[in-house]
Amino acid sequence: MKRFIALAVLLCVAVTTFAEDVRHQPLKDLNGYFPFNPPSSIDQWEQRKEYVRRQILVAAGLWPMPTKTPLNPVLHGKIEGDGYTVEKVYFESAPGFFVTGNLYRPTNPQGKVPGVMLAHGHRKDARLHLTPEKTLRNQIADGAERFERAGRSTYQSQCRQLAKMGCVVWQWDMLGDSDSIQLSRELVHGFAKQRAEMNTTKDWGLFSPQAESHCQNVLGLQTLNAIRGLDFLLSLPEVDPQRVAVTGASGGGTQTMLLAAIDDRIKLSFPVVMVSTAMQGGCTCENASLLRVNTGNVEFAALAAPKPQGMNTANDWTKEMATKGFPELQQLYATYGKKNNVLLKRGEHFPHNYNAVTRSAFYTFLNKHFKLGSQAPVIETDFDPLPPEQLTVWDEKHPAPKAADPDFERNLLAWFTEDADKQIRAAAASPEGLRDVILPAAEVLIGRTYANAGDVQWALKQEQEQGGYVKHTGTLLNKTYGEEVNVVWLCPKQWNGRVVIWLDDSGQAAVCDEDGSVNLSAMKLIQSGTAVLGADLFNENDETLKQTRVVANPREFAGYTFGYNHALFAKRAHDVLSIVSFLRHADSGPCPSSDLKNVAIAGWNGTGPVVAAASGLAGDAIDRTAIDTQGFRFGEILDYRHPMFLPGGAKYLDLPGLIALQAPRPLWLAGESETPAAITSAYQATSRTADVVTFTGEAAQQQSAASEWLLK
Known part of the structure; x- marks a missing residue:
């Protein structure tokens, strides 16, 4: 009854939205304005x-x-x-x-x-x-x-x-410069164009998408x-x-x-x-x-x-x-x-x-x-x-090393890759390592934590009775950051206090088409009394988006764009955090937090990796996670303008490293032929290996199998 009273109140309130999501504004570059706002206390500053x-x-x-x-x-x-x-x-x-x-x-x-x-x-x-x-x-x-x-x-x-x-x-x-000759001045300070021979998934060079995804830079x-x-x-x-x-x-x-x-x-x-x-x-x-x-x-x-x-x-x-x-x-x-x-x-x-x-x-x-x-x-x-x-420094008794040697450049980055990988794999094998090494890094890669997800409010646009459930469409407004996420809720009239966030790169349509037809797997959840939420993550429905925006700098260096702006991948993860934060803190809306018992999340197709990142950062705010990775790896991207490019994404054991942050919460995993070692190690360290389910069946059966698992 309280839920329907809250809905009635919402229907009487004028809905206000942002004139535009701030993320559509021009990108920031090195010539922007960078003020410093000192905190009011030492504790805040620390x-x-x-x-x-x-x-x-x-x-x-x-x-x-x-x-x-x-x-x-x-x-x-x-x-x-x-x-x-x-x-x-x-x-x-x-x-x-x-x-x-x-x-x-x-x-x-x-x-x-x-x-x-x-x-x-x-x-x-x-x-x-x-x-x-x-x-x-x-x-x-x-x-x-x-x-x-x-x-x-x-x-x-x-x-x-x-x-x-x-x-x-x-x-x-x-x-x-001067006696430092192993990397050329033209490369270090004058790099302008990507080098095809250095843009490879193995033995890469500086400034390549591979180097950027491993945080390797001059x-x-x-x-x-x-x-x-x-x-x-x-x-x-x-x-x-x-x-x-x-x-x-x-x-x-x-x-x-x-x-x-x-x-x-x-x-x-x-x-x-x-x-x-x-x-x-x-x-x-x-x-x-x-x-x-x-x-x-x-x-x-x-x-x-x-x-x-x-x-x-x-x-x-x-x-x-x-x-x-x-x-x-x-x-x-x-x-x-x-x-x-x-x-x-x-x-x-x-x-x-x-x-x-x-x-x-x-x-x-x-x-x-x-x-x-x-x-x-x-x-x-x-x-x-x-x-x-x-x-x-160099003379006959102290001969100089070879100058501007491409093999030296490749081997140097390979050494850093191997050294980091060894340390990070060791970290992934313990809860302390996940907490102290990989999670803090993921917070920087995404640029936001669950704790500072923002003040998110619900703006109702439309409500429709659909038999045993109510369809709500509207927008989640992140007042802190000036962002908005369009969502659809399918909420059973006999709601059991559980919500599944169902995300796909087709956006809200993955839950409910414009003609009103509901995804069969989502309907299974609704019929059990579970509410299902679908969302259009940032620019997800932009069919013209083949490459992400970059700043107006003619030099093909990712740092000029992503040194000042979040990657598109990160912006979509922010939307997921906004959704979860709203669910956990909302005092109104279709599923007020006072009646909330359980939040699960599922990510399909291209949204699976985004869900992995956001869910790992959300911690206990999400009770269980289902992910279809489609075998995606950041380390295979060879264009820094690719919509899935994430600086540093490959360094921390790539996507499996982000997924490992789900431990010890229940995890359902599709798109992998077997459970990646990083995930296995993380769950073994918490003695919860039984809480990982790896699905290897037909793709057409994935969502149905996942919905059964989500009902547990």
Whole structure:
């Protein structure tokens, strides 16, 4: 009776809907607006901080962290300077993958001394570069540089100054730059077109859909090199682990933000000309699928709070930072009681740079917080920079590896794939591993959890009596995210408190055609007293959708689109979470939660994998799940514009890994010749193998068999 009273009330209420689902709006790209909204409490921020850090790690291919193999560092060719030394260094961040650079040390360090990581931007041959005389004279005239000699190499100037202040400095090469030659500069920073020979289901290369589905990207490789560089720096006995800083400009600013965000060993950071609510970094090496979905560079910088952090502005995308972004960072630091730990060096009259003025601000900031004892403000002195041939790592005794070798690229990604697979399979064999490794990753891949599915409301459009049941059509409005899902409910007049969400790539028609005919398997459920809900998931009925939308960037890199926007697959999973959340929390509608006893879900055809992902995230909100996979695997998709493409989808044991998250809840599985090992391991770990039913009969019998199982 309560249910029919609620329905009568709904019929008297004017129905309001969104003018348009926000997901139909233009896609966001790297030139969008990325504000930071600091939380009102430390507890709220710590929860958000954990998620964004995890998002960075997953996007960079570092969840779980690749096995840390021996660095095998080689230091040679020491050069004596006036109070400091310079050494040539290379080591292996992964087997056979060399990181190259120079190590600067004070000549006579007194006890433990600070360590500084110095990343560089996109200037070609940055570590070895000498500024042309004409360019330097113009910089001196503008006040950007001070010296005609030292100004020839801003990197050497910075490393030398820090070493003379008592710091050990590690300055390393970005991929494809200076002595880092195993991957070409054209590939790393200039990739434009997909390479057919690298777009394969085995032995793939960077930027391919396969690499994207395994979270393998240049940004991740560079981030790993930074982490291993920090390992190397901290292996030096004179370096104080409580005083380690990182800085860099432009692309080096991106590396600085990311390293400080994810590695607690960094105690001070100074990202230059990169912290902004505007452009987020244009290079392929600064972008990755999943990386900035619902976040951005200012929030990345915020992850370092409350540790000391400085940044600057210039006449570039950072020019509005003083009013857009920095006040919010100050607010966050103030919440920690550390407002003075964050600094903004204004410099909008200078172009994009890490010039002498900004470098002085960094030295002075470092001097203050690491208590170095230098006179403030700290200003560089002049010197004669070393020529490139004295800094280069490779020579006859230390021969360079093969440059731009396609086989090296393939083998490197194969090593990361094998290493990750070994760790993830081990995780899938225990409830703790599923909870701590695979589930957190799935939350990032889909970009939403059941807990934050949103405030979902029911808008009734039509109600029709159909004998023993009532047909309701309407829309679920997700008020939190501005999304809508059109649904049909077939609710028995003698409802038993159970609901089955019946989803298919034909949408609502999978339950009930326009002429009113009901799916026979669904009717079996209705006749038992179970309500059946069908839905049109996002763009599911768009017959013209052969490829998903991508941003207006001519370079064929998935990260430019899916680094800022959810994949279509994820958006459909969001709809499923909206449906489940509404069922569990609704105080009105055809099946109010007060009378709800059981929620089951079934996914057929192309919707089966979407249901697998959403059901795994929904946890105990779903009591049992039936899935037809049709043998689908993310790892077989060779076009990042494919409607089923999901960044990272193949990494976590592919679709079976997502299905394994159903454990220990009852699972009915079709489309597989046998139960995949990941699923078997997950259910064995919970001693619930009997709750997995693998259906291998004729396709025409699937839904009928599943409906019988769903009635149990």
